[in-house]
Amino acid sequence: MDGITRATLYTTYTRITVLAHLFGILANILMLIWLLHYREGLDLDSSSPYRIFNVHPFLMFFGFIFLTGEAMMAYKTLPADRQTQKYLHMFLNLCALVLGVVGIHAAFKFHDKMNIVDMYSLHSWIGIGTFCLFILQWLFGFSLFLFPKAPPVIRARLAPWHIASGRMLLYMAICAAETGLMQKFTFMQLTNNHESYLINFLALLILLFGITVDLSVLWTFRLSNAL
Numbered sequence: 001m002d003g004i005t006r007a008t009l010y011t012t013y014t015r016i017t018v019l020a021h022l023f024g025i026l027a028n029i030l031m032l033i034w035l036l037h038y039r040e041g042l043d044l045d046s047s048s049p050y051r052i053f054n055v056h057p058f059l060m061f062f063g064f065i066f067l068t069g070e071a072m073m074a075y076k077t078l079p080a081d082r083q084t085q086k087y088l089h090m091f092l093n094l095c096a097l098v099l100g101v102v103g104i105h106a107a108f109k110f111h112d113k114m115n116i117v118d119m120y121s122l123h124s125w126i127g128i129g130t131f132c133l134f135i136l137q138w139l140f141g142f143s144l145f146l147f148p149k150a151p152p153v154i155r156a157r158l159a160p161w162h163i164a165s166g167r168m169l170l171y172m173a174i175c176a177a178e179t180g181l182m183q184k185f186t187f188m189q190l191t192n193n194h195e196s197y198l199i200n201f202l203a204l205l206i207l208l209f210g211i212t213v214d215l216s217v218l219w220t221f222r223l224s225n226a227l
């Protein structure tokens with residue numbers, strides 16, 4: 001492949017990656033405006049069940065989806081050696097896992113306080129399924145690629161599965177967030193029309209974040225093939 005084509009690929013890759021960061025940051029800002037301005041705010045130890053619940057969407061997006069997306073991009077974009085990239089990838093995913101546990105705990109605590117049965121909705125099924133598979137993906141990834149580490153032939157054979165599963169889980173988590181927003185939208189009393197527009201934009205930004213993270217990962221392969 002000639003230099004110009006590679007340079008074009010690199011420019012497209014950079015633009016997609018910058019867009020992904022931008023969509024993710026904007027979605028975090030909208031989420032905070034929604035929860036702090038239109039809803040009651042967030043507090044896991046509050047006496048108000050709604051403030052407890054609000055910890056759930058915030059941590060499931062910022063803690064789980066945003067950090068896993070950043071972890072996927074960090075693996076190739078961080079200007080550091082391979083080992084450092086690997087450790088950062090693993091560490092960001094570990095933070096996502098821990099914050100995800102707290103986020104899911106907030107939803108269960110809310111149900112407890114309101115005497116609502118657990119796991120009745122499609123959202124909760126997709127959400128818990130995604131989260132369990134994510135834990136498995138993290139454990140497999142850690143033991144295969146970091147410690148104790150499988151032999152190089154096995155690692156090479158399993159790496160495409162690890163990457164494909166990561167991409168699939170990102171879309172599953174986006175699907176959980178979209179159904180979660182829809183569900184909350186259906187049950188809550190809207191303060192005004194602005195709030196519904198804000199939720200729509202938030203849902204679109206979450207979707208765009210997922211798509212651009214995935215495209216950014218795809219472009220890293222196009223670039224490595226162009227070497």
Ligand code: HEM
Nearest residue numbers: 057060107108111118119121124127128176177180181184
């Ligand atoms: C913007 C993001 C999200 C919003 C607005 C949201 C909203 C909600 C709502 C309204 C509930 C209570 C009703 C129910 O049981 O379905 C809930 C529960 C739940 N959510 Fe989410 N969610 C979001 C993201 C996620 C994500 C990304 C996951 C997991 C990957 C997740 C996992 C769960 C689980 C497992 C429950 C069930 C808790 C229980 O049954 O007590 N949510 N969520």
